[in-house]
């Protein structure tokens with residue numbers, strides 16, 4: 001198993017892998033989902049997505065070598081990680097792949113003993129709660145500067 005492949009499993013007669021190799025990513029699939037199907041990155045340009053991927057720790061999810069999911073982590077690899085652009089293509093959902101992807105990301109050796117993980121989600125809260133995410137601590141105020149169409 002090459003170093004970048006972080007986990008593999010057989011499921012339903014298919015072979016799934018999670019791989020951090022940037023050169024293996026099927027950019028067209030990822031851009032198509034984020035630009036056309038996501039609610040948070042709709043319309044993102046290929047140039048902007050390329051730059052985001054270039055500066056992230058990326059996790060490709062593959063079924064029989066075809067890209068079926070993706071997530072990326074923006075991190076200093078010491079104290080903080082922001083998990084974003086998480087998706088599984090519609091045909092592969094509700095089989096536990098999303099949870100497997102998030103759990104595998106959080107177990108990655110480069111992402112251990114961080115003080116804080118962050119993510120923003122509209123409707124997949126249950127999935128992340130199962131992986132240990134919770135509402136901000138009551139004593140904390142989270143602030144953001146959100147720019148809808150930068």
Ligand SMILES: CC(C)(COP(=O)(O)OP(=O)(O)OC[C@H]1O[C@@H](n2cnc3c(N)ncnc32)[C@H](O)[C@@H]1OP(=O)(O)O)[C@@H](O)C(=O)NCCC(=O)NCCS
Nearest residue numbers: 086087088093094095096097098099120121123124126127
């Ligand atoms: C969110 C997503 C990645 C989950 O992938 P998945 O492979 O279907 O996830 P799993 O099969 O591991 O599901 C884990 C659990 O989370 C729940 N869940 C998953 N997506 C959910 C959603 N959008 N809303 C509510 N619950 C959701 C599932 O019902 C499942 O619970 P169950 O075991 O009780 O049925 C996938 O639905 C997706 O790509 N959605 C569109 C993109 C998106 O919304 N990404 C999140 C942005 S932060």
